[in-house]
Amino acid sequence: xxxxxxxxxxxxxxxxxxxxxxxxxxxxxxxxxxxxxxxxxxxxxxxxxxxxxxxxxxxxxxxxxxxxxxxxxxxxxxxxxxxxxxxxxxxxxxxxxxxxxxxxxxxxxxxxxxxxxxxxxxxxxxxxxxxxxxxxxxxxxxxxxxxxxxxxxxxxxxxxxxxxxxxxxxxxxxxxxxxxxxxxxxxxxxxxxxxxxxxxxxxxxxxxxxxxxxxxxxxxxxxxxxxxxxxxxxxxxxxxxxxxxxxxxxxxxxxxxxxxxxxxxxxxxxxxxxxxxxxxxxxxxxxxxxxxxxxxxxxxxxxxxxxxxxxxxxxxxxxxxxxxxxxxxxxxxxxxxxxxxxxxxxxxxxxxxxxxxxxxxxxxxxxxxxxxxxxxxxxxxxxxxxxxxxxxxxxxxxxxxxxxxxxxxxxxxxxxxxxxxxxxxxxxxxxxxxxxxxxxxxxxxxxxxxxxxxxxxxxxxxxxxxxxxxxxxxxxxxxxxxxxxxxxxxxxxxxxxxxxxxxxxxxxxxxxxxxxxxxxxxxxxxxxxxxxxxxxxxxxxxxxxxxxxxxxxxxxxxxxxxxxxxxxxxxxxxxxxxxxxxxxxxxxxxxxxxxxxxxxxxxxxxxxxxxxxxxxxxxxxxxxxxxxxxxxxxxxxxxxxxxxxxxxxxxxxxxxxxxxx
Numbered sequence: 001x002x003x004x005x006x007x008x009x010x011x012x013x014x015x016x017x018x019x020x021x022x023x024x025x026x027x028x029x030x031x032x033x034x035x036x037x038x039x040x041x042x043x044x045x046x047x048x049x050x051x052x053x054x055x056x057x058x059x060x061x062x063x064x065x066x067x068x069x070x071x072x073x074x075x076x077x078x079x080x081x082x083x084x085x086x087x088x089x090x091x092x093x094x095x096x097x098x099x100x101x102x103x104x105x106x107x108x109x110x111x112x113x114x115x116x117x118x119x120x121x122x123x124x125x126x127x128x129x130x131x132x133x134x135x136x137x138x139x140x141x142x143x144x145x146x147x148x149x150x151x152x153x154x155x156x157x158x159x160x161x162x163x164x165x166x167x168x169x170x171x172x173x174x175x176x177x178x179x180x181x182x183x184x185x186x187x188x189x190x191x192x193x194x195x196x197x198x199x200x201x202x203x204x205x206x207x208x209x210x211x212x213x214x215x216x217x218x219x220x221x222x223x224x225x226x227x228x229x230x231x232x233x234x235x236x237x238x239x240x241x242x243x244x245x246x247x248x249x250x251x252x253x254x255x256x257x258x259x260x261x262x263x264x265x266x267x268x269x270x271x272x273x274x275x276x277x278x279x280x281x282x283x284x285x286x287x288x289x290x291x292x293x294x295x296x297x298x299x300x301x302x303x304x305x306x307x308x309x310x311x312x313x314x315x316x317x318x319x320x321x322x323x324x325x326x327x328x329x330x331x332x333x334x335x336x337x338x339x340x341x342x343x344x345x346x347x348x349x350x351x352x353x354x355x356x357x358x359x360x361x362x363x364x365x366x367x368x369x370x371x372x373x374x375x376x377x378x379x380x381x382x383x384x385x386x387x388x389x390x391x392x393x394x395x396x397x398x399x400x401x402x403x404x405x406x407x408x409x410x411x412x413x414x415x416x417x418x419x420x421x422x423x424x425x426x427x428x429x430x431x432x433x434x435x436x437x438x439x440x441x442x443x444x445x446x447x448x449x450x451x452x453x454x455x456x457x458x459x460x461x462x463x464x465x466x467x468x469x470x471x472x473x474x475x476x477x478x479x480x481x482x483x484x485x486x487x488x489x490x491x492x493x494x495x496x497x498x499x500x501x502x503x504x505x506x507x508x509x510x511x512x513x514x515x516x517x518x519x520x521x522x523x524x525x526x527x528x529x530x531x532x533x534x535x536x537x538x539x540x541x542x543x544x545x546x547x548x549x550x551x552x553x554x555x556x557x558x559x560x561x562x563x564x565x566x567x568x569x570x571x572x573x574x575x576x577x578x579x580x581x582x583x584x585x586x587x588x589x590x591x592x593x594x595x596x597x598x599x600x601x602x603x604x605x606x607x608x609x610x611x612x613x614x615x616x617x618x619x620x621x622x623x624x625x626x627x628x629x630x631x632x633x634x635x636x637x638x639x640x641x642x643x644x645x646x647x648x649x650x651x652x653x654x655x656x657x658x659x660x661x
Contacts, residue, residue: 032652035402035464036645039455043395045371045381047096050076050360051105054367056125057360057392058085058108059381060096071096071110073123074392076367076383082392087112087121087130098143098154102190109133109152111143116161120152120192133192138181139163142207146214149190153217155205156186156197157226164279165227165561168635169605180224185217185238198243206230206279207259208238211291212266215240218248218291220260220271227605230279231256231563235271237291249289249296254486254567258282259353265315267291268335272307273298275486277445277525277564280355282308283323283478283485286333299333300340306447306478306485309352313365319343319386321352321359323447323479326408326419330386332365344387347408348374349449361386374450375406375423375460399452403463404428406450409470413502414495416484420472420503421448423463428512435517435659436468438504438540440533442524444476444496445485455644457523457546457651465652467659468513474499490570492552492583493532500529501537516541517659520594521651523547524607524636528585531615534596535588542658543596544651547607547636550615551587552580560605589618595625597654599647601634627654 040063047060057076062069074082087110097113108123110130118140120133133152139162142155160181161170182204184197199205199219204226208219217238222229235249235257248269251257256276262269269291274284283306289296299318300307308328310320318333329345330352343366344350350370352359358371366385369392373379378396382389404424411418425434439459441448448471453460463469473479474496476488488496508515519542522530527548534543549555556562556573566572573580581587596619600612609630616628629650631643638644 031465032461032649035461036455036648038399038402039453039461040641040645042378042399042452042454043393044454045379045393046358047071047099048358048360048369048371048381049099049101049108050362050367050369050383051101051108051125052103052363053105054362054364055105056101056108057369057381057383058099058123059369059371061393061395069096073108074381076369076392078392085123085130097141100143100145102145103147103149109143109145111140111154113139113141113162116159118156120154120188122192134188134195136195139183140186141183144208144210145190146187146210147212148214151187151189151214152192153185153187153198153208153210155183155208157181157183158197165606166635166637168601168603168633168639169560170603180226182224183226185219187240198240199238200243200245203236203245204229206233209260209262209269211237211262212264218260218262218269219245220257221245225560227279228561228563231561231567233257235260235269235289248291248293251296254489256284256567257287258284259310261310261312262291263312263315267315270299270310270312270318272310274306274482275445275489275567277443277568278355281443281446282351282354283445283447285482286310286318286320288335299335299338302481303340304481304484305329306481308354308356308478309359311352311361311365317365319352319361319365321350323449325410325479326421326447326473327449327479330359330368347406347450348372349451373452375401375403375452376450378452396452402426403453403460403469409503409507411503411506413499416475416487416495416499417480418472418474418499418503419479420470421450422507423460423469423471425466425468426464430512432512433514434466434468434512435519435655436470436504436507436513437462437519437521437655438470438472438500440472440474440500440520440522440526440529441477442522442526443478444488444492444525445478446525447473447478455641455648456638457644457647459521459651461648462652462655465656467655468507470504470507472500472503474503489568490579492568493529493536494583497529497533497536500533501539504539515539519543519655519659521546525549527607530596531585532583534592534594535585536591538591538593540594542655543594544654545596545598545612545615546647547600547604548585548598548612548615549607550585550589550611550618552584553577554614555608555611556580558608558610586614586618589615590622592619592622592624595654595658597627597629597650599629599631599650601636601638602630602632603634604636606636625658
């Protein structure tokens with residue numbers, strides 16, 4: 001069944017079928033409204049970039065709701081007086097799709113994507129003016145000027161949409177799958193002339209890099225549709241003149257690859273290889289392969305971390321970012337001797353590539369720009385040598401936490417060392433007992449790291465309302481090496497749930513958490529785990545399942561990215577249905593007694609709305625208190641500020657109602 005927009009309207013997005021379902025208010029509405037108002041006032045930063053010579057930094061700045069976006073430029077050694085850039089023509093800076101600097105550091109190339117039209121601008125450091133280079137009809141991203149500075153490359157899906165599987169999928173009508181617009185590598189000369197699509201229309205290009213002599217590209221590619229086939233993408237070299245693609249590396253079925261980067265001497269190509277559950281959320285080991293072909297070599301085998309991004313510093317050294325036990329680090333790998341030098345490590349979220357991109361590195365491999373944020377510190381832009389940064393902005397200097405202190409918690413289970421984060425209630429009193437919310441992150445190949453909350457689905461706000469909040473990083477997460485990330489393969493809801501419950505036990509034993517007032521929640525994989533958890537245990541008194549998965553068998557045929565499932569389940573649902581059934585919440589649905597709020601986007605392609613309908617329908621039939629809320633027009637990642645805030649309000653109300661607040 002296809003859900004069309006006509007079936008929903010903003011005035012009636014709530015489908016409530018339980019007499020116990022409360023309205024979207026809280027027992028302490030003044031507190032949550034104050035926290036939401038504070039979060040909406042926070043300035044956020046994205047698209048940070050640094051010139052190759054390390055002198056100039058740009059970024060996009062906006063309110064937490066995404067409005068009033070602006071692009072700024074500042075000298076890296078500046079005095080905190082950034083200059084706002086004006087692109088004219090009503091250009092919306094919130095639609096920045098890519099920023100890159102020319103090799104001479106004299107120009108920054110900005111790519112904006114707006115409603116099917118992409119516009120390329122050049123910003124000159126010399127005259128301080130924006131020059132419009134090209135207007136493109138379709139979706140464009142990933143600008144990369146050539147090493148000789150003569151050309152500008154980018155990915156371009158002519159007449160196509162884009163944005164990836166997190167965005168709302170189009171209405172499913174007509175001949176499904178008949179209209180595929182693959183992203184191709186396109187090039188312009190430095191003045192914006194001579195547009196030419198280089199790569200074949202038969203392959204979708206996900207990521208790419210120039211060879212040092214500018215004669216070839218290395219590219220991660222697969223046939224379309226783009227959103228689904230990233231998990232089976234292979235590594236190619238593509239000739240700039242002819243567009244001929246030659247296969248360089250075909251990864252095994254259980255491995256995904258990301259961030260291909262050509263060495264300065266042209267002899268090697270580095271990339272990240274690992275088990276990854278979402279495009280752009282990178283994690284794995286560093287591999288290198290000879291640019292002429294051969295076997296790929298794992299350069300960080302057994303390392304207890306997950307590499308998220310990398311850049312060559314010289315012909316034998318790579319600087320990379322990595323997840324490390326709930327935090328992140330910047331390190332350097334020497335390929336000649338294979339030792340790793342730690343440049344910086346902290347309890348923050350710092351990544352050089354992918355969807356978390358908030359760190360940029362100059363040509364020297366040391367000078368950098370970074371957006372720094374934690375539960376203690378609101379986001380700001382910093383610059384300087386890695387680990388010796390100074391703040392360039394002070395937009396959030398008046399912000400103060402509305403939640404208590406944070407603590408990294410570790411425990412052992414089934415032979416694994418497991419880590420998580422515990423956020424204390426505001427004004428914590430050791431003589432009192434508090435309820436606790438357990439939020440399980442998405443992925444599963446992902447990890448919870450400290451960062452200042454936003455008005456998105458983030459239960460950190462509950463710590464401002466008298467709750468402990470526990471964020472476990474169970475097996476399957478990033479941060480402890482590939483063996484740990486792969487430890488939930490063919491075991492969804494098994495060992496990962498045991499890790500989470502063992503972590504809850506560890507926290508409850510400390511004495512300040514009321515073990516009889518526990519709630520569980522999560523989004524995406526966390527939404528599945530929430531649905532799964534309430535079928536396996538009755539210890540949680542309330543649950544909020546965001547964009548969850550109730551039945552892996554039906555989900556396989558409903559979602560738009562089923563290729564991600566093969567590495568985790570070992571086979572398709574048609575070849576091994578039992579491995580899917582044993583991890584499906586619907587299989588054990590009659591064991592649920594926990595009141596559960598279910599929320600989902602109407603056009604979610606990653607975790608389609610029928611999965612939430614199925615779970616809610618079962619609970620309604622079983623007379624378990626439940627409520628389903630479907631948000632019109634939303635995909636997997638909600639874009640409308642009023643919808644994000646509404647989810648927060650409803651989650652707070654639900655937990656307050658059932659945990660006795």
